[in-house]
Amino acid sequence: MPVRDRLLREFLAAIEKKEQQQLIELVEDNQPYDIAQILLIINAAQRKELFQHLPNWLLADLIQELDHEDQQLIISEISAKKTAQILTEMSSDDAADLVGELDDEKRQELLALLDDEEAIELRELLQYPENSAGGLMTTEFVVIPKAYTACEAIDKLRELAPDAETVYYLYVVDEEEKLIGVLSLRDLIVAGPETIIAEIMYERVVSVPTDMDQEEVARVMEKYDFLAVPVVDMSMKLVGIVTIDDAMDVIKDEVSEDIAKFGGIGGKEAGVQDLNIGAFDAAKKRIPWLALLLLIGIMSGNIIAQFEETLDQVIILAVFIPMIADMAGNTGTQSLAVVVRGLATGEFIGKDALRLIKREAGVGVIIGTVNGLLISVLVALWQQNIWLGFVIGFSLWVTLFFATLAGTIVPLLMDRLKIDPAIASGPFITTINDILGLTIYFTVATRFMEYLI
Structure with a gap:
């Protein structure tokens, strides 16, 4: 039996019996993408039942795997309060993308339900054009002051890692929060405990401005084989990073758009979303x-x-x-x-x-x-x-x-x-x-x- 069919049967059985623990185990034991596709197969009533039994952090993982149109379908079936709770558990860039697709009234309603810090963070991301580096970046990354020792940097990494989008790169800033270097996780681990970060960081760091087109950002990452690239504002202050998964999404969307244009059927809206x-x-x-x-x-x-x-x-x-x-x-x-x-x-x-x-x-x-x-x-x-x-x-x-x-x-x-x-x-x-x-x-x-x- 195909994996999807097996998962579907197990999900439907657990939903019907209202077995919360089994539903949670099913989600945790399988790939988020596979479970997200199940959400689109079951009906609205079954989804509603499922949402009542899954914790918000698991729902956030599933919703992040869906295309924008499917995300809109899902959140249209749940309350604004529940949506806000899920947004809190999502990465900042994915949450901003989801909120940015909503009409202004719904967007303001959700932002009002978030705590002040999260609402401010989302509003800052929403101010950037959708197809720019600023609109693509996440603000969840590991930043280290240049004066830290390797031991202090590892302690900081332990503190920030649970919420960071990636920990493969640590970004080094000066007293004015300007990007001055980057440090790989490997170099940090092999460094002596008392080694100063400024002494082992890589100074010729490649960064992109907030207004760079997302396709250009993806090219930069492809050119240098980056897993992530830092995003800086006009004063060279580090404001976010773009990760490889987002760059791959950009490439996929651009390919779909170009194929649609090759057929003379429009642009972005006429790709796979057709x-x-x-x-x-x-x-x-x-x-x-x-x-x-x-x-x-x-x-x-x-x-x-x-x-x-x-x-x-x-x-x-x-x-x-x-x-x-x-x-x-x-x-x-x-x-x-x-x-x-x-x-x-x-x-x-x-x-x-x-x-x-x-x-x-x-x-x-x-x-x-x-x-x-x-x-x-x-x-x-x-x-x-x-x-x-x-x-x-x-x-x-x-x-x-x-x-x-x-x-x-x-x-x-x-x-x-x-x-x-x-x-x-x-x-x-x-x-x-x-x-x-x-x-x-x-x-x-x-x-x-x-x-x-």
Whole structure:
């Protein structure tokens, strides 16, 4: 029997019998993520019964494992007082994220139910933009004054560790609480008891400002293989840390958002969360892009209409229209994927743009030559017409060259204009390259019309 099915049966049995101790043991003996998924499977009445038997700290662990939408579902079923009690047990960054998703009235109600210190801490976190380092950070970390000895630092670590998000790094500050160094747990443990922290700390510490975009924060952590990165304000005072689990969530969300944009179905709201909304709402997110592409696509029909005389005289040209359009779209999308990935990972910066364009131009020439020669030979043998083979092959060669350049230059240009290059993806670049390919195809065919008749 699958683990989830077994857990579900055990949970339902314990809920029905109101066996509090068994419910607590089930939660403690299994992974929080697995139990959190059970919360979404059972009905509202069963969840209500479960919440009455589990302590708040366990509920906090479970709710922290859920996506924002699922968190909102859960807290909508419990009282504000109970929600406030659960928030108290959550890490500061997760609590701020949950509260930040609420409407203002509900948010203020919950903050009023918290004690002053916790409410102030949450309000400070909520003042930062959601997608910034400040909005991502937690204020629960271990900070050590530089004058401490290793023995004093270990005592401080024991005091702060139960509430800290991570203890792998200890952050060292001066008298003004400015970040001046970092110390690994390993270095602290092997240091002599009377060793001064300032003597063993690593001074070339990497930090991020509170207003840095969360995606940039994730890149910094990936670049340096950090488990956590400190966040500082304008005066270099340490105000929080971003941990690896939050960075991974950012990467997952950004990937989902980019994939959604590649499909022309919107951004953040259209990623994996698309499963949680109704058909009408999902359609609303997709219709604007499709309507725009429909209008642009009309141009393809208009191009064919402009060359109606050419088609009338050489009807066989119509057979190759889908092939020309498809190849243009495919090669443009390939280049687009390479560029968007490079921009997203930070591989392409400033001076790399021209080098990338030159390389992709070379790629366009090569694939255009190979595919152009191949289709020329095939068409010439099939139709017993060398000139028709030449027209199809030459048109494809030119089309693939320019389609490759379009797939490269368009996202680079949009990135330079501070527009998300993922928007210039999938359907958009394919439609543009369709128009480009048909224009080239019929122009070449018209130019060599006398040899085709």
